[in-house]
Amino acid sequence: MSEYTERMDSATEGFVAHRNLLFTVAYEMLGSAADAEDVLQETWLKWVSVDLDAVQDKRAYLVRMVTRQALMRLRTLGRRKESYLGPWLPEPLLTSPDVAEDIELADSVSMAMLLVFETLTPTERAVFVLREVFALGYDEIAEAVDKSQAAVRQIAHRARSHVAARRPRGGVSQAEIRNALEAFQRAAQTGDLQSLLTILAPDVVFLGDGGGAVQAALSPIVGASHVAPLAAGLARYGAGALQLAQINGHPALLLRVDGEIDTVIAVRIDDGLITGLYAVRNPEKLSRVERETTVSR
Numbered sequence: 001m002s003e004y005t006e007r008m009d010s011a012t013e014g015f016v017a018h019r020n021l022l023f024t025v026a027y028e029m030l031g032s033a034a035d036a037e038d039v040l041q042e043t044w045l046k047w048v049s050v051d052l053d054a055v056q057d058k059r060a061y062l063v064r065m066v067t068r069q070a071l072m073r074l075r076t077l078g079r080r081k082e083s084y085l086g087p088w089l090p091e092p093l094l095t096s097p098d099v100a101e102d103i104e105l106a107d108s109v110s111m112a113m114l115l116v117f118e119t120l121t122p123t124e125r126a127v128f129v130l131r132e133v134f135a136l137g138y139d140e141i142a143e144a145v146d147k148s149q150a151a152v153r154q155i156a157h158r159a160r161s162h163v164a165a166r167r168p169r170g171g172v173s174q175a176e177i178r179n180a181l182e183a184f185q186r187a188a189q190t191g192d193l194q195s196l197l198t199i200l201a202p203d204v205v206f207l208g209d210g211g212g213a214v215q216a217a218l219s220p221i222v223g224a225s226h227v228a229p230l231a232a233g234l235a236r237y238g239a240g241a242l243q244l245a246q247i248n249g250h251p252a253l254l255l256r257v258d259g260e261i262d263t264v265i266a267v268r269i270d271d272g273l274i275t276g277l278y279a280v281r282n283p284e285k286l287s288r289v290e291r292e293t294t295v296s297r
Helices: 003-017 019-030 033-047 058-082 097-101 103-111 112-118 124-131 138-146 149-166 174-190 193-199 224-237
Strands: 200-209 242-247 250-257 260-270 274-278
Touching: 003 019, 003 033, 003 058, 003 149, 019 033, 019 058, 019 112, 019 124, 019 260, 033 058, 033 174, 058 124, 058 274, 097 103, 097 242, 103 112, 103 124, 103 149, 112 124, 112 149, 112 193, 112 274, 124 149, 138 149, 174 193, 174 250, 174 260, 174 274, 193 200, 193 224, 193 260, 200 224
Parallel strands: 200 274
Antiparallel strands: 242 250, 250 260, 260 274
């Protein structure tokens, strides 16, 4: 076996061993599986040229590489979002049931939390994800984001405070989300607006992401009296083809039309009521819902 082949085998083995982790880091930073995959490809191309004999901790080294690539990609993604038609929502992932057993991981990939991450600066997002989700040391994070450890500690404190003020309240359980979705499903399919109003918070916000490719609300819709008839209409449009699925670590609804996934509906729940209703319809964002994606820490 040639030296080149041995080096490539070693590089491949190290990358594959941590691939699911690397994808999860990139996805949590970007909210886009397609962009996360691009980041992994860019990281792989750089990884194969690294002197692996000088790498003491392959996991930490690869996470730093992915973080740097994701930070560069975030700036490009930010420009795309500025010209995006209508609300931008994260790309939904079909995840395995066991993701829910890791409460912190499930929370960090949830649609509601990814939207909270959107309110952070790119560096705050990277620091929060690496520290709070993946438990990296401040020294490792400092290398990844090219800041001093003192600066990273300040950024981490600021990001934690920001997220704490905006994250879903009350430690919502999987069962609570499932029960709310089942009630929503029954009420929407029967057109029972009164039942819908009992599970929607008065200030509930509906966001629809069609990406300009399919019909969707071009601005947020606020208030239970406005959201309830819209939700009922969405369910009727699907001719009753609503089904529960595990999306981004939590229960969500899939709406099928002619057997094809048309819409993914995720919710945010605060104090037992639905405060956020997120409908992803952009066809480019629905490919990951047909096959399970592995996320890990």
